[in-house]
Amino acid sequence: MSTLKQKSQSLPRSRRRGDLWLVPLQVGILVVLLVAWQLSVSAKNLMFFSRPTLVAEKLYELFVGGEIYRHVVVTMTEVLIGYALGAALGLGLGFVLGRSRLLSKIFQPFIIGLYSIPKIALAPLFIVWFGLGMESKIAVVVLATFFLVFFNTYSGLLNVNEELVQLARLMKATWAQTIWRVILPASAGQIFIGLKTAVPYAVIGAVIGEYIGSDEGLGHFVLYSSQTFDAPALFAGIVVLVFLVFTLNFVLSVIETRVLGWRNASGATLQL
């Protein structure tokens, strides 16, 4: 009994005691890669590949000098607004089509058609429609986010055990209660997969939009650095982008752990 209690209240998988070696190992691998990068770039190639120490210096300079903040804020704004809109639309439509056999039949060909369009390829079109400002980048982010969230929500809902829904209804659950207490928790795992995979695509969407036409944002900063052969700045921009994706994913993971905490239950089966 007591061992069972301990298990069910244990930490998420990656932090269990048996996995303590994991983080040092991962840090070690990163250090090895950085050292290899540092040592392998010759003076002749420095202009193209830079060096971790130079990139670090550049990052320091950018943040202390404050030059980078403007770009971070612009890209963050595009990503956050676009992601929120795209995720809300994806959740909403995924929910409706996931519960309605008729609507899902009607719209299926359209959705598959839209899905097969490479969304990023539409970025130039959005620039034409919405101009060089943030709106066009937000549009790209909305589209990139929407599809991933929509498809995962939709398939999550199709996989909900219908018997659980019927049981709840027989227990006198209203539709609102059924959605909130049964359908959402039952599909939350798949919905979070959609929300999390959409994060890097949202950032890529914003950056590509900025590559195509913009005078601010991290995409613009990276492109400008490449045009001026400023390799340390280019890598510094990419590091900031990676950090952005990590941060957003971390926030989502925290929410996910709170919502899906039950999944970490040990799964040990007890006998009578």
Next chain:
Amino acid sequence: MLERLVPDVEAGSRATDPQPLVRFADVRLVFEAAAADVVALDGVTFDVPLGQITTVIGPSGCGKTTLLRLVAGLTRASAGRVLYKGEAVAALNTEVGYITQDSNLFPWLTTVENVEFPLALRGISKPERRERAMEWLQLVGLSGFESNYPNELSGGMQKRVSIARTLIYEPDVVLMDEPFGALDAQTRMMLHHELLQIWSRQHNTILFITHDLVEAITLSDHIVVMTKRPGRISAQYQVPLQRPRNVFQIFLEPHFDEFYAKLWNHFKSELPVQPD
């Protein structure tokens, strides 16, 4: 096989029960399929009397689950009528409690949260529903497991949770679809015992499904025997065993042997190969 609707003499009085809780009246149910229609039920007529345990027994695929779904309003009859308290079931019947073949617990809720789920739906305050759920957990022998998730429980324990989750909201009729079919013999006996203990206090109306003769005799007041597809009623019996029954030694109860022999003879006559 050729005889249909041969009500047993002993069951005669049941068929004329003035107001049974559930009545199947000449129910026919056809599943339409592209290849060929499947006649799942044909001419099914029987009553589920108030406060008794009625068991339907029949081979798999004969339409037993379909019977329960009809009472719950999850399926509609193609012909004939399913009456609940004298009225045709026309929509979801929220007065039934349905214990499905799989335990179907909510995997994201702990044991106690599963049991109090129906009370939460009814807006009962947290302290009150928690207290009642804990009482039920004690009744089904699960005290100490309230904060475990379903995947941490054995099959027998999950079954107990599923029973507690249904009985806690006191439905007028409890539908139980082969609930103990997947359990080992000892666990099953324990659950028979616990179910009868609870029933002896509350006298719930139970419509129980099984394909196990001994289980049917152990639990029920009234047994309805179905033929294989298309499902028809081939006989009905009143169980002559006294209550309370000792489920652990049901074979020693007076009348068990003769009644078992009678049921078995009936079953034997329907087997494709005649055993000795």
